[in-house]
Amino acid sequence: xxxxxxxxxxxxxxxxxxxxxxxxxxxxxxxxxxxxxxxxxxxxxxxxxxxxxxxxxxxxxxxxxxxxxxxxxxxxxxxxxxxxxxxxxxxxxxxxxxxxx
Amino acid sequence: xxxxxxxxxxxxxxxxxxxxxxxxxxxxxxxxxxxxxxxxxxxxxxxxxxxxxxxxxxxxxxxxxxxxxxxxxxxxxxxxxxxxxxxxxxxxxxxxxxxxxxxxxxxxxxxxxxxxxxxxxxxxxxxxxxxxxxxxxxxxxxxxxxxxxxxxxxxxxxxxxxxxxxxxxxxxxxx
Numbered sequence: 001x002x003x004x005x006x007x008x009x010x011x012x013x014x015x016x017x018x019x020x021x022x023x024x025x026x027x028x029x030x031x032x033x034x035x036x037x038x039x040x041x042x043x044x045x046x047x048x049x050x051x052x053x054x055x056x057x058x059x060x061x062x063x064x065x066x067x068x069x070x071x072x073x074x075x076x077x078x079x080x081x082x083x084x085x086x087x088x089x090x091x092x093x094x095x096x097x098x099x100x101x
Numbered sequence: 102x103x104x105x106x107x108x109x110x111x112x113x114x115x116x117x118x119x120x121x122x123x124x125x126x127x128x129x130x131x132x133x134x135x136x137x138x139x140x141x142x143x144x145x146x147x148x149x150x151x152x153x154x155x156x157x158x159x160x161x162x163x164x165x166x167x168x169x170x171x172x173x174x175x176x177x178x179x180x181x182x183x184x185x186x187x188x189x190x191x192x193x194x195x196x197x198x199x200x201x202x203x204x205x206x207x208x209x210x211x212x213x214x215x216x217x218x219x220x221x222x223x224x225x226x227x228x229x230x231x232x233x234x235x236x237x238x239x240x241x242x243x244x245x246x247x248x249x250x251x252x253x254x255x256x257x258x259x260x261x262x263x264x265x266x267x268x269x270x271x272x273x274x275x276x
Binding site for chain 1: 102104105106109113116117120121123124129132133136139140143146147150151152154155158159162163166167170171173174175177236237240241244245248249252255256259262263266
């Protein structure tokens with residue numbers, strides 16, 4: 001049984017859907033952030049899959065995936081700091097209570 | 102690229118199960134630990150797809166640095182909110198995990214029947230690390246140098262912004 005590009009794309013899609021599901025239904029802010037990171041991981045797997053199977057000479061997908069990792073870490077740092085500030089104000093980590101800036 | 106069905110199906114099963122555990126775990130610390138497993142298996146996917154550099158970056162940033170950040174925020178925060186969705190999924194999660202494990206065992210057995218030499222070590226050891234790193238260096242510092250500088254600038258702005266927020270908050274709390 002040969003592993004084709006569609007197998008990897010399916011895994012990327014599944015991870016993206018799991019992250020989307022978590023970011024919609026979960027109430028905890030930390031879990032929402034982890035879900036967003038899982039979505040980013042699914043997108044990265046798609047980028048690298050396309051780079052490995054379709055663009056094996058220029059490595060564009062690999063480099064874009066690298067930028068995504070950096071931007072994802074930045075986004076997580078900013079989001080965690082905002083969560084820290086909101087937690088100090090609201091004394092809760094439920095995302096439904098964070099309805100004002 | 103390593104074209105091995107056993108590695109693919111095994112890592113796929115683990116990454117899906119731990120991603121679901123990450124969402125529906127009772128304790129947020131367990132969710133964090135599950136996310137570490139998910140990120141490491143993501144790095145394994147990158148390695149299997151032939152991108153060792155991305156695998157190292159993924160394991161270093163998402164496997165070590167990001168969990169430390171999230172763990173610190175859990176320490177500062179705490180867990181007061183109960184997850185209302187956990188009761189619903191406490192029944193469905195083992196059911197879907199069982200179905201997935203059965204499907205995984207079936208696919209593994211089928212792959213062993215169709216391709217008996219799946220565990221060839223020589224295939225696993227074929228890596229092209231030198232070419233990958235050279236190509237990455239060329240892409241980062243020549244082809245995509247402006248994007249690289251832009252990301253560096255963004256990182257600097259984020260660090261400065263968080264520092265300024267902290268200073269502003271300190272000054273306001275003193276007043």
